[in-house]
Amino acid sequence: MMAVATSKGLSSLTACAAALLAMLAAGFAYADEIVAVRFGVHDTHTRIVIETRSEMEFRAFASGEVSPRLVVDIPGAGWAVSGLDGGQGQGHGLAGRFRFEPAAQTPRLIFDLTESARVRESFSLPPGEGGHRIVIDIEPAPAAVVTASTGFDVAGHTLTQYLAERVQVSYVPPRCERPRIVIDPGHGGRDPGAPGRFGGVSESQLALAAGLALRDILNARGRYEVIMTRDRDIFLELDDRIQVARRAQADIFISLHADAAPNGATGPRGAAVYTLSDSGTNRARNRARQDGEWLQTSASRTEQVNNLLLEMSLQEKRNQSLIFAASILEASSSITPLFRHEPLERGFWVLLDSQIPAVLFEMGFMTNPDDSRNLNTPAYRQRLMTAVADSIDSYFAVCNNSGPVRTAAAGSNAGGPALR
Ligand SMILES: [Zn+2]
Structure with a gap:
């Protein structure tokens, strides 16, 4: 990755990187801008009009999990509303205060709603007297309706409370039979990643060389x-990388990168392993719901049951990703200094699949002369990737031939779904 956050002062840089990731994944070459947000109050609904310089994709959904809100994801969007430089403003009708969050993986506008409401209709309009327009009509709706259509809330319980009462998830070992390992060398082609330093090659070339070395080591072990x-x-688009793993029904996904310290600082060095953050997990949950990947396989299951299974899958993924991450840190610590000794969390797009345990391995800092020299040395990469292969061996040392086992138990509240 290009940026690493080492203090709060660097958050804008991290935000930049996150916005860039979102743009890459959405296929947008340049950020486009929101130039106006307007409101129309009608008897039955409130109309929100978001004006943009060019036509933009968007996704609008109401949420009632914390408080009534409307979220509008607009991939690649920037903020250029004159008079609202802070990205915040006051709405009318059902729309209360709103704010633009450019740092989210997908830039989004969030409207606090004055009462529980749902999206009645949303559509795009070509330019009239102004720019392109995103139009969203929202209407009042009971909270139960909002959560039934968009999320998960039963009788005022938050999802977390509901699951805590009803679901027990335990660690499920991976399957033993010829595990499928997906190796994802970061960047590539027109995206070189961090530039080469101290006479070395670019991040994309280092990641590819390391990935090919890891492939050959694993193939030689004959087990994977x-x-x-x-x-x-x-x-490759970031989302394509996820699709490769999904199509392969991968048991583990490892993305290889090399870090670059902000402003080319030469001090930070060492390897780090990232797993999906909580906010990333929320996005993975939303993606899974919006893809309908859980509904397609199970038209006969109720939405509640689908959501429970999704939660269990996310929890399993989290547990297994952390175990794999710890295993990599342990194995590689004999080869490289560690930037952090614990797995770190971030909402990297390539980690967003809802099911496959996934880590992002930053092999070292290209901005550090020692790390750079090491990473540009084939024998060193071979040693480091051998350590990663060892960590894969130890991850799969405990496996489960009967396949994934998912259990959920009805809790103290009668009427909850019981699954086996
Ligand atoms: Zn990278």
Whole structure:
């Protein structure tokens, strides 16, 4: 990754990187701008009009989990509303205060609602006298209706409370039979990642060289099926990398990167392992729901049951990702200094699948002369990737031939779903 946050002062840089990731994943070459937000109050509904310089994709959904809100995801959007430089403003009708969050993985506008409401209709309009317009009509709706259509809330319980009462999830070992390992060398093609320093090659080239080395080591061990997201210098969208893992029904996903300290500082060095953050997990949950991946396989299941299974899958993924991450840190600590000794969390897009345990391994800092020299040395990469292969061996040392076991028990509240 290009940026690493080492203090609060660097948060804007991190935000930049997050926005860039979102743009890359959405296929937007440049950020486009929101130039106006307007409101129309009608008897039955409130109309929100978001004006943009060019036509933009969007996704609007109401949420009642914490308090009534409307969220409008607009991939690639920037903020250029004159008079509202802080990205905040006051709405009318059902729309209360609103704010633009550019730092979210997908830039989004969030409206606090004055009462529980749902999206009645949303559509795009070509330019009239102004720019392109995103139009969203919201109307009052009981909280139960809002949560039934968009999320998960039963009788005022938050999702977390509901699950805490009803679901028990235990660690489920991976399957033993020829595990499928997906190796994702970061960047590539027109995206070189962090530039080469101290005479070395770019991050994308280092990641590819390391990925190919890891592939060969794993293949030589004869135990795994190894799939590469890329095995040459090509550009891949972030979402395509997830799709490779999903199509392969991967048991584990490892994305390889090299870090670069802000402003080229040479001090920070060492390897780090990232797993999906809580906010990333929320996005993974939303993606899974919006993809309908849980509904397609189970038209006969109720939405509640689907949501429970999704929660269990997310929890399993989290547990297994953390175990794998700890295993990598342990194995690689004999080869490289560690930037952090614990797994770190962030909402990296490539980690967003809802099911496959996934880590992002920052092999070292390209901005540090020692790390750079090491990473540009084939024998060193071989040692480091051998350590990663060892960590994969130890991750799969405990496995479960009967496949995933999911259990959920009805809790003290009668009427909850019981699954086996
Ligand atoms: Zn990177």
